[in-house]
Amino acid sequence: MTRKRRTGRRAALCAVAAVAASGLAGLAAGPAAAVPATLELDYHCTFPLIGPQPVHVSLSADVPETVRVGEQMPGIAVESTATVGAASTRALAALGTATLEGGARADANLTVPEMPGGLPVQVDVELERTDVPASGEFAVRGSGKAPDLTFSRPGPGAVAVGNLVLTLTPRLDDGGPGGLGTFESECVQDPGQDNVLASFEIVDDATGGGDHAYAVEGSSVLETSGGTVPLTGGMTLALGADGARADLALDPATANVSLFGFLPVTAEMRLDDAGGGTAEVAGGVLTTTSALTAAFPSFRVFGVVPVGGGEECRTAEPSELTLTSGPGFDPAAGGRLTGGYDLAPLAGCGALTGLIGDAVTGPGNTVDLTLTPVSEARR
Structure with a gap:
């Protein structure tokens, strides 16, 4: 029974991680025409009782190539889908889990001319409540929106994806929390990866344009x-x-x-x-x-x-x-x-x-x- 409880926790957290990280892509949104950007990252998330466990995250977003100086760059809504495997589904079902819900605090680093050392930005991401089937794979979807930003100097910009802090609640049929309760987990990015989601150009009509x-x-x-x-x-x-x-x-x-x-x-x-x-x-x-x-x-x-x-x-x-x-x-x-x-x-x-x-x-x-x-x- 203990093994099933641990497997269920890992499956749910993997789903939240993918959703949480997807919200970071919104940092580079702007009024210019956007182009697709994708990124694959590996993390290790520290869970209660079982310690660090690997989590793979896939990111996709539409990111503009240019943003104008002084013009507010609204954060965009980004959609994400995580697929939970059949073995994890069985473990969650064995714990009586009917639905999963939760959220995350995702870190990103925005490098722009006025902040060459990087500007830390946090994004709150919400995980949609998802029904857990009795068997087979199931998809977990979520969305996040980055804060609005404005830049004061022209030049190159880049968005790098950082670490995650996850919060997850498995729920029973009656809507009450499962035996695991609500718990928090820190996810640290594996070293040696290219974590830049996208690069863009900040232009100034007075000087750069x-x-x-x-x-x-x-x-x-x-x-x-x-x-x-x-x-x-x-x-x-x-x-x-x-x-x-x-x-x-x-x-x-x-x-x-x-x-x-x-x-x-x-x-x-x-x-x-x-x-x-x-x-x-x-x-x-x-x-x-x-x-x-x-x-x-x-x-x-x-x-x-x-x-x-x-x-x-x-x-x-x-x-x-x-x-x-x-x-x-x-x-x-x-x-x-x-x-x-x-x-x-x-x-x-x-x-x-x-x-x-x-x-x-x-x-x-x-x-x-x-x-x-x-x-x-x-x-």
Whole structure:
């Protein structure tokens, strides 16, 4: 009989744990369009008489990608389902349990720019009263709602799920408490797990949003020849509520490459915008994508003897250049972007098109750029 009592307690607590943790997902709710987020976590809950026991929790929630500075972020209601196994059902039935009910206090840690060390948040979760069948599995459902929050600074945010304190009451047919009574259990998360449920971006229409213009400086390395191309130019970044866009304009440049591995060639090079530039800021990281066509007005051996090029000398098709910032990118301050692109074969460069093309085209080319706000670049 003692063994059955213990098994029943574990089954009920597992159900409450799943419901309790699901309420944490509401911390990242906001007015922006939400995307699904899921997380699986393991806990050890300390129960009376039997000590720590493992509990597995599955979380799911709709979490927005962006939240605006100064705008109240309402907590959302999150639904959760825990399945109780047949063996636990038999144990609960043996104790005369007709229904289960209870609740939990769930901890979470919200990391945002104004609180880089984390903001502790507690969520109260209610478990629906659930009928316990005589045999077989049964589902326990619950819901929780996080508190409303408002942020004062733009930047990346993240929600990490923490520990749980559970309270559970098994009840008999007459509605009275079962032999276990109402009891409390602390659940500690197993170490070494990724407990971040979701990441999001806090944007400020006054600084993070809107239009930004940058001076661009950096370089590109052509993988085939190892030649370095110094790059300058500009970029405009438009961040609006309905989407984002990046337009990259690079100045003509000169690449020093080699033919046959030893013959020095100076190539005049342009990376022309082919249209369709996109941008995205997610989790504090800026990603831009640009379509570029590489044009080569001239190739000169020793910088003097022409061996190809011209107005029609360009890659056969545009290249996609994807650039990514590090974490915590601030659109108002600019920063470093790195990425890569491939160059399609050349066409229209003269009799030596194939030969000179081998020195500049191919996959694996890299780009390293620094964006400086135009107002600062002019100082």
